[in-house]
Amino acid sequence: GAVRTMQTLDKLGLPYVGTCLPDQERQEAYYFELDGVKFAVIAYTYGINKRKPEDEKYADSMNCLAKAGNRVCGKKIYPKSIFDKLIKNENRRERIKKRLHIPTLPIQVDTLINHDMVYEYTERFCDDLKAAREKADFVICYPHTGGQFNIEIGDFTKTVFEKALACGADAILASHSHCVQKAEFRDAVPCAYSLGNFNMVGDTEVTVKKFFPDYGLAMHLYMDGKRLDKVTFSITKAIMKDNEQIVVWPVDALYKTLNKGQKKALVKEVKQILAVVTGKEYDSDVIQAEYDLK
16 A cells, blocks of 8 residues: 555655665655755654565655554554443444444554564654754654554654754654644754644544544744744544545634634634643634744
């Protein structure tokens, strides 16, 4: 699937980073220039779900933070429902859960299982960051890490961020938890621990609704020459109507299309998202196109 995606992107002339085709030379980062400033983007993943023996030829083509297949999630919390007590047959229980959109995937906590399993991978991650630091004016690090459906920041994610900061990343924007997490400045470096989802709706059987999987963040980095001048973020929400494709809305644009009751519900949810991201309470001007990250 990854190979086919890259082949399709090549045909369309769209760049990508983090993985390369087996016959391509691996690059430590994707570089581009904008207004005379050279940017580097580095992408690494905590691991992949599974790999078959015949896929070994692709192993060196993927930027992994841990041994491929290792999720670095040592703790799993399975959502319970009344059906877990009433129905003993697992297959029947799962079918009923799916029909009723009850979560079937666990909440995961990304604990650091074993340093030996990640050391050689995180070392290459650091080497790539240092190489990009030498070649670019501004380095954006995009790690794919975090326990899914978990708003808490796990030990492995913290370790990855510490290494990225130590190696000179100018911005660290992460994903994978399938829900929005905290964003903050650390030594003037914007750190978003999870941007959430771009196009996942909240009524499928794999999602944990209370963590708002249908919401995401878009981070905006405003530059003054080679210096980061300001950071803002927008909040997005994915909407899917019956028999239609998912449409992703910025909340300020979505708000204008809603009736009174729907607007009230959106405001309540956006307040909760803002509380997670910033740790602050918003009483007024909740619906905005962009929010300052301070």
